[in-house]
Amino acid sequence: MGLLERCQELFNTPNLYEVLGINKDATETEIRRSYYKVSLKVHPDRAPEDPLATQKFQVLGKLYAVLSDKEQRAVYDEQGVVDEESDVLSQDRCWEDYWRLLFPKITVQDILEFEKKYKGSDEERQDVIKLYVQHQGNMDAITASVLCCSQEDEPRLCSMIQAAIESGDVEAFPAFTRESDKKKKARRKRADRERQEAEEMQKEMGLGDQDDSLVAMLQQRQKSREQNFNGFLSDLEAKYAKKSGKSQKAKRGKK
Secondary structure (H helix, E strand, C coil), X not given: CCHHHHHHHHHCXXXXXXXXXXXXXXXXXXXXXXXXXXXXXXXXXXXXXXXXXXXXHHHHHHHHXXXXXXXXXXXXXXXXXXXXXCHHHHCCCCHHHHHHHHCCCCCHHHHHHHHHHHCCCHHHHHHHHHHHHHCCCCHHHHHHHCXXXXXXXXXXXXXXXXXXXXXXXXXXXHHHHCCCHHHHHHHHHHHHHHHHHHHHHHHHCXXXXXXCHHHHHHHHHHHHXXXXXXXXXXXXXXXXXXXXXXXXXXXXCCC
């Protein structure tokens, strides 16, 4: 199965730009930044409850490799196809190592501070509205895609969207304005189930009811893997960390 088909299967769209939530005229910086945000959500260590996380992460790596290569991007923009035989995609590459080359190290505190600043910010609002338009008001897809989102955030996100509709900034999609109570309840039920699974994970790890359970969970996960893999804490992107120094650039295969 080709890259575009995999994007359709895992992200519900074959459009590489839509997967990243950006437009076709996005700059290299915007592409890279969006790749960071989406890959953060599906990193296998960040989303252990998602059985498809690893596959999504690998597909995102290939997607970014295509859009960050000027020749490959030009072919895709002009013809809407991806050269599956190109060195960019055909070479045997470890996409996690590739990701680490791009991302500087950060700490748990960096992540938590980012979430605190991001929620309620203008950037969050812009991201939510983009997702609303991209998914045509489908709140299942929107809540699954918004960064740092939990069930408790849904009323706040809906308020942002409703305000944008009332101001005329976006169209009033029926999927949002006429969403059934049954669908809303199903979404809450899924969220409750995921929360219970997370609590069970905390108990299994011996974390109990610590106030800093998220920090403790991440630190515990890092400690258990530090001999072979420095945990996802060492590999997240500059946007969520202090931007100090230049990040390394991954080598591209020859055409």
